[in-house]
Amino acid sequence: xxxxxxxxxxxxxxxxxxxxxxxxxxxxxxxxxxxxxxxxxxxxxxxxxxxxxxxxxxxxxxxxxxxxxxxxxxxxxxxxxxxxxxxxxxxxxxxxxxxxxxxxxxxxxxxxxxxxxxxxxxxxxxxxxxxxxxxxxxxxxxxxxxxxxxxxxxxxxxxxxxxxxxxxxxxxxxxxxxxxxxxxxxxxxxxxxxxxxxxxxxxxxxxxxxxxxxxxxxxxxxxxxxxxxxxxxxxxxxxxxxxxxxxxxxxxxxxxxxxxxxxxxxxxxxxxxxxxxxxxxxxxxxxxxxxxxxxx
Amino acid sequence: xxxxxxxxxxxxxxxxxxxxxxxxxxxxxxxxxxxxxxxxxxxxxxxxxxxxxxxxxxxxxxxxxxxxxxxxxxxxxxxxxxxxxxxxxxxxxxxxxxxxxxxxxxxxxxxxxxxxxxxxxxxxxxxxxxxxxxxxxxxxxxxxxxxxxxxxxxxxxxxxxxxxxxxxxxxxxxxxxxxxxxxxxxxxxxxxxxxxxxxxxxxxxxxxxxxxxxxxxxxxxxxxxxxxxxxxxxxxxxxxxxxxxxxxxxxxx
Amino acid sequence: xxxxxxxxxxxxxxxxxxxxxxxxxxxxxxxxxxxxxxxxxxxxxxxxxxxxxxxxxxxxxxxxxxxxxxxxxxxxxxxxxxxxxxxxxxxxxxxxxxxxxxxxxxxxxxxxxxxxxxxxxxxxxxxxxxxxxxxxxxxxxxxxxxxxxxxxxxxxxxxxxxxxxxxxxxxxxxxxxxxxxxxxxxxxxxxxxxxxxxxxxxxxxxxxxxxxxxxxxxxxxxxxxxxxxxxxxxxxxxxxxxxxxxxxxxxxxxxxxxxxxxxxxxxxxxxxxxxxxxxxxxxxxxxxxxxxxxxxxxxxxxxxxxxxxxx
Numbered sequence: 001x002x003x004x005x006x007x008x009x010x011x012x013x014x015x016x017x018x019x020x021x022x023x024x025x026x027x028x029x030x031x032x033x034x035x036x037x038x039x040x041x042x043x044x045x046x047x048x049x050x051x052x053x054x055x056x057x058x059x060x061x062x063x064x065x066x067x068x069x070x071x072x073x074x075x076x077x078x079x080x081x082x083x084x085x086x087x088x089x090x091x092x093x094x095x096x097x098x099x100x101x102x103x104x105x106x107x108x109x110x111x112x113x114x115x116x117x118x119x120x121x122x123x124x125x126x127x128x129x130x131x132x133x134x135x136x137x138x139x140x141x142x143x144x145x146x147x148x149x150x151x152x153x154x155x156x157x158x159x160x161x162x163x164x165x166x167x168x169x170x171x172x173x174x175x176x177x178x179x180x181x182x183x184x185x186x187x188x189x190x191x192x193x194x195x196x197x198x199x200x201x202x203x204x205x206x207x208x209x210x211x212x213x214x215x216x217x218x219x220x221x222x223x224x225x226x227x228x229x230x231x232x233x234x235x236x237x238x239x240x241x242x243x244x245x246x247x248x249x250x251x252x253x254x255x256x257x258x259x260x261x262x263x264x265x266x267x268x269x270x271x272x273x274x275x276x277x278x279x280x281x282x283x284x285x286x287x288x289x290x291x292x293x294x295x296x
Numbered sequence: 297x298x299x300x301x302x303x304x305x306x307x308x309x310x311x312x313x314x315x316x317x318x319x320x321x322x323x324x325x326x327x328x329x330x331x332x333x334x335x336x337x338x339x340x341x342x343x344x345x346x347x348x349x350x351x352x353x354x355x356x357x358x359x360x361x362x363x364x365x366x367x368x369x370x371x372x373x374x375x376x377x378x379x380x381x382x383x384x385x386x387x388x389x390x391x392x393x394x395x396x397x398x399x400x401x402x403x404x405x406x407x408x409x410x411x412x413x414x415x416x417x418x419x420x421x422x423x424x425x426x427x428x429x430x431x432x433x434x435x436x437x438x439x440x441x442x443x444x445x446x447x448x449x450x451x452x453x454x455x456x457x458x459x460x461x462x463x464x465x466x467x468x469x470x471x472x473x474x475x476x477x478x479x480x481x482x483x484x485x486x487x488x489x490x491x492x493x494x495x496x497x498x499x500x501x502x503x504x505x506x507x508x509x510x511x512x513x514x515x516x517x518x519x520x521x522x523x524x525x526x527x528x529x530x531x532x533x534x535x536x537x538x539x540x541x542x543x544x545x546x547x548x549x
Numbered sequence: 550x551x552x553x554x555x556x557x558x559x560x561x562x563x564x565x566x567x568x569x570x571x572x573x574x575x576x577x578x579x580x581x582x583x584x585x586x587x588x589x590x591x592x593x594x595x596x597x598x599x600x601x602x603x604x605x606x607x608x609x610x611x612x613x614x615x616x617x618x619x620x621x622x623x624x625x626x627x628x629x630x631x632x633x634x635x636x637x638x639x640x641x642x643x644x645x646x647x648x649x650x651x652x653x654x655x656x657x658x659x660x661x662x663x664x665x666x667x668x669x670x671x672x673x674x675x676x677x678x679x680x681x682x683x684x685x686x687x688x689x690x691x692x693x694x695x696x697x698x699x700x701x702x703x704x705x706x707x708x709x710x711x712x713x714x715x716x717x718x719x720x721x722x723x724x725x726x727x728x729x730x731x732x733x734x735x736x737x738x739x740x741x742x743x744x745x746x747x748x749x750x751x752x753x754x755x756x757x758x759x760x761x762x763x764x765x766x767x768x769x770x771x772x773x774x775x776x777x778x779x780x781x782x783x784x785x786x787x788x789x790x791x792x793x794x795x796x797x798x799x800x801x802x803x804x805x806x807x808x809x810x811x812x813x814x815x816x817x818x819x820x821x822x823x824x825x826x827x828x829x830x831x832x833x834x835x836x837x838x839x840x841x842x843x844x845x846x847x848x849x850x851x852x853x854x855x856x857x858x859x860x
Contacts, residue, residue, distance in 0.1 A: 001577055001578060001579075001829065001832060002578075003579045003582075003829075003832055003833055003836050004579075004581045004582065004836070005581075005582045005583075005584050005836050005837055005839075005840035006581055006582065006583045006584070006840075007583070007584060007585060007840065007843070007844055007847075008583055008585055008856040008860045010854070010856075011860065086552060086554070087552075088552065136552055137552035137553050137554045137555070138554045138555075138556075139554050139556075139557065164556075165554075165556070166556040166560075167556070167560065168560065169557060169560060169561070169571045169784075170557070223554070223555035223556050223559070224556070224559075225556050225559050225560055225563070228560070228563065230567050230569060233563075233564055233567060233569045234569055234573065237564075237569060237570070237571060237572060237573040238573065240571060240572065241572055241573060244572075269573070270569075270572075270573025271572070271573045271574045271575070271578055273573065274572060274573075274574070274580060274581065274601075275581060276581075
């Protein structure tokens with residue numbers, strides 16, 4: 001068996017990207033503009049009519065809105081975001097969910113599908129049986145519905161594509177690498193389902209045999225996994241490693257770059273994808289393909 | 297400085313012992329002292345229900361090892377978070393007068409580690425899913441120590457009887473045996489002098505009916521094959537200890 | 550509190566049975582290590598070892614201390630007292646290990662929980678390293694028999710955690726001890742049977758610790774379902790019901806063995822684990838030594854760049 005001990009080596013010089021785009025990077029306390037016409041967004045504050053940055057990051061300007069996007073931050077929820085979370089606590093009529101944000105999100109009992117039909121009335125029995133729906137440690141896919149006044153987000157799983165997650169494993173990446181797109185649920189050509197949570201939690205699973213509409217109420221909240229073949233398991237492991245490689249090189253994560261990275265990784269063994277040098281090769285190839293596609 | 301008790305003088309020195317000339321072994325085995333054979337375990341006496349106030353208790357004696365154990369529970373524990381299973385809490389302590397050198401009243405690191413080991417040895421054996429949100433508290437005091445590894449093994453055996461005495465449901469009794477390696481032979485149940493002479497100490501706790509090892513602890517250099525041999529020998533010893541335990545439990549009723 | 554869902558646990562367990570773990574490794578495959586020695590200038594020897602996200606920093610300091618034999622009763626330093634209870638020779642030095650898991654490494658390392666983990670790890674280290682099985686020649690640490698000796702303090706700082714802490718700690722300890730240099734002492738007899746000694750200030754004169762090549766490393770085997778794995782990630786450790794830690798030295802001898810966690814196992818599985826651990830331990834030591842030699846060769850060249858925490 002092979003056990004490798006590396007010694008640290010000097011990082012490669014990053015190529016000069018000044019000519020590609022004009023990044024305006026600011027640090028806290030730096031003045032951005034003193035033009036009163038601009039509205040301030042996240043990451044800024046005013047001091048005597050001057051807009052100053054309150055985080056270290058890149059200045060983003062959308063029409064008249066100036067905001068500073070920090071280089072690394074905890075996930076900030078917005079209404080309508082698709083997130084993957086883990087139940088941390090079962091409380092009175094609600095669950096507390098960890099979504100990698102500043103606070104734990106809340107999933108109210110009234111925001112989940114109760115077995116027995118969509119329009120069923122909530123009974124006292126449901127409150128006592130909350131643990132049979134979601135218990136501590138479960139992974140769920142949900143959407144941010146609203147905010148409480150203290151800033152905690154309120155989630156709901158009232159769509160059949162949300163709910164308890166099974167048949168797969170979780171990959172955690174920095175939240176900034178997952179950008180908002182039309183859909184966050186993908187099925188890759190290798191037979192792997194992907195849920196790209198905007199909070200940086202990505203769930204890679206086997207494409208289910210049964211569609212979520214066909215699931216009976218008991219199966220909706222069951223913890224039982226389906227049968228997963230060796231080939232499906234290796235595909236899931238390969239995709240997980242590709243996502244981790246992309247995250248290590250700070251590439252934006254979406255379905256197309258994952259597919260390119262997957263194809264680039266096929267010549268290698270799955271466990272080889274954990275080595276840094278092979279990661280670099282795959283990420284470079286995927287980057288090239290993305291750029292080619294963008295120029296088309 | 298222990299302010300709750302009247303302490304002895306700050307500096308106390310053990311009286312200087314004259315080095316005794318050990319009589320040379322002149323028996324056939326020639327390996328162990330006191331003419332014990334290689335697979336000899338000191339005769340065990342166990343008596344359950346010695347502490348009336350506790351839910352279960354047991355007293356264990358084997359020549360110069362004397363251990364007493366009390367079990368409380370299952371009782372509701374403040375420590376428990378909402379959990380589906382009960383928890384085990386164990387406190388293992390050498391009495392100050394039990395060892396060659398006086399031990400303090402406060403548990404030292406070794407005793408805390410032994411407490412953790414005992415807890416891990418019993419986790420597979422007790423049916424904790426029947427006692428949610430409760431805690432089973434085990435308190436062991438070693439009254440006389442003649443070989444630390446042997447004491448640990450004896451404590452585990454003693455606790456099994458105490459748990460049964462308390463009526464706590466278990467999958468199987470846990471028996472434990474200790475061994476050491478003297479001159480290339482695996483010798484069971486070492487006493488203090490044998491332990492001090494050698495560096496290798498081996499302790500194994502085992503569920504005889506289910507044939508599962510619940511804990512193994514080994515210190516000192518051994519060949520891989522020797523440690524495998526030690527495992528086999530200790531398992532046989534545990535099987536015989538189990539018959540003693542059964543005998544004691546049935547007789548006490 | 551680290552949590553895992555029942556379906557993830559089942560996914561990991563079935564994956565291990567099929568020999569395809571979550572990251573594609575086989576059951577006996579290790580992740581890549583990154584090692585660097587000699588990065589703490591104030592310590593007599595140091596090493597930083599990273600295994601994926603698990604990050605461990607070892608500092609070794611050698612100091613002069615009194616030889617504590619069984620005739621003194623001094624409860625002040627309980628850790629040293631415990632070690633001495635196992636030794637009654639007056640011509641040996643000793644090794645004192647302590648592990649501290651930084652609370653920034655994991656939520657589990659905060660408050661009271663940290664004390665238990667620190668104590669458990671320190672005790673395992675002391676059990677393995679103190680004594681002939683630890684490899685180090687304790688007699689060579691004695692300066693004046695019955696009076697003064699070298700004490701080797703091994704302090705472990707856990708900076709980040711992603712599973713397999715103990716293996717990382719022991720490999721780094723072995724590397725740090727290889728890196729440690731003990732100053733030379735000269736003993737002078739000033740008459741009346743009294744001895745004094747002088748410590749040489751010359752860095753070149755410092756010598757390696759005798760017996761560092763025999764320091765064992767540990768192999769942690771986690772039993773998940775009916776199979777076992779080495780080098781578990783944090784998620785896989787949450788699925789483990791029984792963990793066996795086996796310390797192996799370069800000759801393939803078992804120096805210590807301990808079970809932890811809440812499960813039980815078959816004696817035949819235990820036997821198989823011992824044999825596997827022996828093979829893996831030997832490979833670990835061989836590869837570690839090769840890398841350390843390579844590092845020394847690079848260091849002796851002109852451009853001796855230490856990266857430390859820069860990378």
